[in-house]
Amino acid sequence: MTDDETPIFAAARQANEVLHGDGHLLPRPDRTRIITIANQKGGVGKTTSTVNLAAALALGGLGVLVIDMDPQGNASTALGVDHREGTPSSYELLMWETAVDDLMQQSPHADRLFCIPATIDLAGSEIELVGLEHRERRLAEVLVPEDLASLGIDYVFIDCPPSLGLLTVNAMVAAREVLIPIQCEYYALEGVGQLLRNVELVQQHLNPELEISTIMLTMYDGRTKLAEQVAGEVREHFGDTVLRTVIPRSVKVSEAPGYGMTILQYDAGSRGALAYLDAAREINSRAVASSATAGKTEE
Numbered sequence: 001m002t003d004d005e006t007p008i009f010a011a012a013r014q015a016n017e018v019l020h021g022d023g024h025l026l027p028r029p030d031r032t033r034i035i036t037i038a039n040q041k042g043g044v045g046k047t048t049s050t051v052n053l054a055a056a057l058a059l060g061g062l063g064v065l066v067i068d069m070d071p072q073g074n075a076s077t078a079l080g081v082d083h084r085e086g087t088p089s090s091y092e093l094l095m096w097e098t099a100v101d102d103l104m105q106q107s108p109h110a111d112r113l114f115c116i117p118a119t120i121d122l123a124g125s126e127i128e129l130v131g132l133e134h135r136e137r138r139l140a141e142v143l144v145p146e147d148l149a150s151l152g153i154d155y156v157f158i159d160c161p162p163s164l165g166l167l168t169v170n171a172m173v174a175a176r177e178v179l180i181p182i183q184c185e186y187y188a189l190e191g192v193g194q195l196l197r198n199v200e201l202v203q204q205h206l207n208p209e210l211e212i213s214t215i216m217l218t219m220y221d222g223r224t225k226l227a228e229q230v231a232g233e234v235r236e237h238f239g240d241t242v243l244r245t246v247i248p249r250s251v252k253v254s255e256a257p258g259y260g261m262t263i264l265q266y267d268a269g270s271r272g273a274l275a276y277l278d279a280a281r282e283i284n285s286r287a288v289a290s291s292a293t294a295g296k297t298e299e
Helices: 007-020 046-059 074-078 090-094 120-130 138-142 145-150 166-174 192-205 225-241 251-259 271-298
Strands: 033-037 064-068 113-116 155-159 177-183 211-218
Touching: 033 046, 033 166, 046 064, 046 074, 046 113, 046 155, 046 177, 046 211, 046 251, 046 271, 064 074, 064 090, 074 251, 090 120, 090 138, 120 166, 138 166, 166 192, 177 192, 192 211, 211 225, 211 271, 251 271
Parallel strands: 033 155, 033 177, 064 113, 064 155, 177 211
Antiparallel strands: none
């Protein structure tokens, strides 16, 4: 911010740069990253984080696909894609009826942002999956990184339902990374232990490449001592896995999905929007830095 700018003017300028400028282009990861966003506890900002991180990366010039695996379809709503009953959806993907590229809908929010929506058909899929062959690997079999890369997809975010059932297991088997949003409120770590045990079971029996790559603190209210204490506790437990960027508690962030938007479209100059932009850059920079380190090691 320059000396003669008011905070409101500075926010407006940043919003314009985010939505219309090319100064925020991000380096591409060396491979398609498939990230499952999971937490069986509801209300932690899981779907909100999924769509806003996806939009931020897409506005940074990267190809992003969101796969909505929650029958409620909230991610589909926020990304502005059709998910009425009968729309080809993630259900058809799980049942091996339709290919990824035939199910992808472009979000109106960004040129390189796509979504495979969830419809009501997904609600009964866990019962159907029980009797199917390779029931835990249905999603993994159709999410081939090389095929996704050929479609121009740099990131796949899988938004899971708030449970640890077969839909979430499928998402973990298909991914190489898990991102866990944790809210900065009472009982923040409640249930996280069970989630960690499930991740460990998937690693041992179904997907040895899976890792918890990112913990993201959400709903942070810097005015309260509680938020600071929770953040400190989470960082003590998980160390460098926790993003430096925290997502503030924000009415704007909560309102945006009701208008079929992410926070980057609803109010690009808000604290919430800028926080998700910073978080997306941090997630991407970690991957790029890791690839660079791996390259030097090979040399």
